Amino acid sequence: MNKVVLFLSILLMGIYSCTGDNSPKSLFNGENTDQWETQGNVAVENGIITVNNGAALVLKKGNYSDFILKVKARTVGNGKGFIAFHTDNAADGYRVALNNDLESAEWWTKTGSLLSVRNLAKSTVKTDEWFDMDIQVEGKAITISVNGNPVVEYIEPTAPYRTAEHSSKLLSSGKFAIQSSEGTIEIESIEVTPLKTNPDIAQQQLLAIDETTDHIIKLHQDNFPVLDYHVHLKGITADEAAKQSRKYGINYALAPNCGIGFPITNDEEVIEYIKEMEGQPFIQAMQGEGREWPQTFSAEVREKFDYVFTDALTFTDTKGRRTRLWIPEEVYIENEQEYMDLIVQKIVDVMQEPMDVYVNPNFLPDVMNDRYDEFWTEERMDKVIKALVETDKVLEINNRYEIPNKAFILKAKEAGLKFTFGTNNGDGDFGKLEYCIRMKEECGITAEDMYKPNMTI
The missing domain is CATH 2.60.120.560 (Exo-inulinase; domain 1)
Structure with a gap:
């Protein structure tokens, strides 16, 4: 063996002995x-x-x-x-x-x-x-x-x-x-x-989230639960949602829409859905649709979810007409103040349903929403909050619609209510809870104020 080869062999052996094998x-x-x-x-x-x-x-x-x-x-x-x-x-x-x-x-x-x-x-x-x-x-x-x-x-x-x-x-x-x-x-x-x-570290870091402007990492650092309690598999698969969750650091609670005319319509379909979701990294929530959902699904089946939520957007008005507040053609307003009182009463009535979380809270139809603060008077806010407290319900802060307003959230917090942050996405873009985080900061919401789901695994 020549001297150069011998020297290289010794050098390589020295490097190997220092670094060890893999x-x-x-x-x-x-x-x-x-x-x-x-x-x-x-x-x-x-x-x-x-x-x-x-x-x-x-x-x-x-x-x-x-x-x-x-x-x-x-x-x-x-x-x-x-x-x-x-x-x-x-x-x-x-x-x-x-x-x-x-x-x-x-x-x-x-x-x-x-x-x-x-x-x-x-x-x-x-x-x-x-x-x-x-x-x-x-x-x-x-x-x-x-x-x-x-x-x-x-x-x-x-x-x-x-x-x-x-x-x-x-x-x-x-x-x-x-x-x-x-x-x-x-x-x-x-x-x-x-x-x-x-690895190409520079290339890796091009894929990293900029934490100097990211509010999600700040929540983790503050030991605050980072959970979007209200997302749907709309325009996105479960695998894609899990990948998105890992990327952004936001946990998701998946909620199938359950009710007459919705993807899940009976107990058997709930059981099939829960079985399909076994082992998935998502909290499982149920969204009850319409006012018939408590009779459509048995209590035994509803309890298979970590929690249940519903909203008050669907009801029958004073003339027996089916109303869905997000559909302009189904909103029949003759007197705005009387209609607002009807909305408030329907919200109060919904609190008697067997759900845990009141979502899309205090939603108003498009023709009234530009005067949201005007319609949601102190008296009306107090009436809804009293119903929430008396029935031990949880209040969602909704990212999609940016509701309820800050005044209602402050009142709810003072009354001792628990909160969830929810998106209610219409497509595969869940967002990053921007409005919810802003309300958290402006209203002083702490980890202790957040709702703990009744998780089984």
């Missing part, structure tokens, strides 16, 4: 946690690591930047915690949630959440059941999958928005950590594969 490496041999520094109540039994009540494991050696981390885990009962990466301890770095607790007050940080950056309101796995989680970092791209299905796809932009509290949640390099924040987490296997790919 084959999978087990970080748990099923017998002990020797590769980890343990803190608190950590035990190994029958090939399972049990992490209890604030305990943590921090990898002793390694400095990983790009990698695929594969973990098989389960939460026990109300147990919850996280996996941290690019950290030197469990206190910094990015965190990925392990949380399937449906009773948790902080219901919007479920398993797979990239905490404070892409929080997930829906868990696709149940507590006490084993699941596979893959965390992949490649350049500036972070992908998180649960049981093989992507739940987070985040690209860190050139100028990430981070509050002081979350300033360490930035891509760098480091070790892994696993911590229980409450109860018990169990780990069956942990495996890491270093990645040697060289």
Whole structure:
């Protein structure tokens, strides 16, 4: 072998020994946690690591930047915690949630959440059941999958928005950590594969969202539930909606239109729909249409949804005519003030229906909408809010129609009502909750003011 070849061989061997290979490496041999520094109540039994009540494991050696981390885990009962990466301890770095607790007050940080950056309101796995989680970092791209299905796809932009509290949640390099924040987490296997790919970071960041102007990342950083409670699969498929959700960081509650003359017309079709949606990353809501929907669908079937909502846009007027307020040809106005009183009374009547959320609130027909504040007097607002309070209903702030107005929202908040943010899209463009976020800021709405869906999984 000539000297040049020998020198290159030695050099390459040196580089290889420093960087290591890219084959999978087990970080748990099923017998002990020797590769980890343990803190608190950590035990190994029958090939399972049990992490209890604030305990943590921090990898002793390694400095990983790009990698695929594969973990098989389960939460026990109300147990919850996280996996941290690019950290030197469990206190910094990015965190990925392990949380399937449906009773948790902080219901919007479920398993797979990239905490404070892409929080997930829906868990696709149940507590006490084993699941596979893959965390992949490649350049500036972070992908998180649960049981093989992507739940987070985040690209860190050139100028990430981070509050002081979350300033360490930035891509760098480091070790892994696993911590229980409450109860018990169990780990069956942990495996890491270093990645040697060289992604075009500049090209990746062209696809990133500009967080200097994005209000959604600010909600995540403030630990505020980022959920559009009212979207439909109109002009978009479930897969496309899921991809859009991952891109923008907005969780979606899908709502089929249920009623006579709508896509779902009976109990059997509801059951078929729910079955089709199993495993999807969406909260499931039901929109009751018309005034017949409580009789059209049984209580047992309605309870298969995480919540039910309806509006007061459809009713029978004083002369027995069917009215749909959004269709000008079905709006029969002889005296505007009397018609406004009729609308208010129909809203109050709707509060007696077995729904959770009142949506498209205080909608007015086109011929009256330009005088919205004039028609919605203090007396009329108070009458509707009293009905909402007495029947324990939730108020939607609607992004599409930008209703109700600020005065009504402030009154509702003072009365102690809970809120949802909803789009009611007419096509595949869901928007980004612009009006809802503006009302949140102007009216001082907090996470505690938001409605918690009655989720089952």
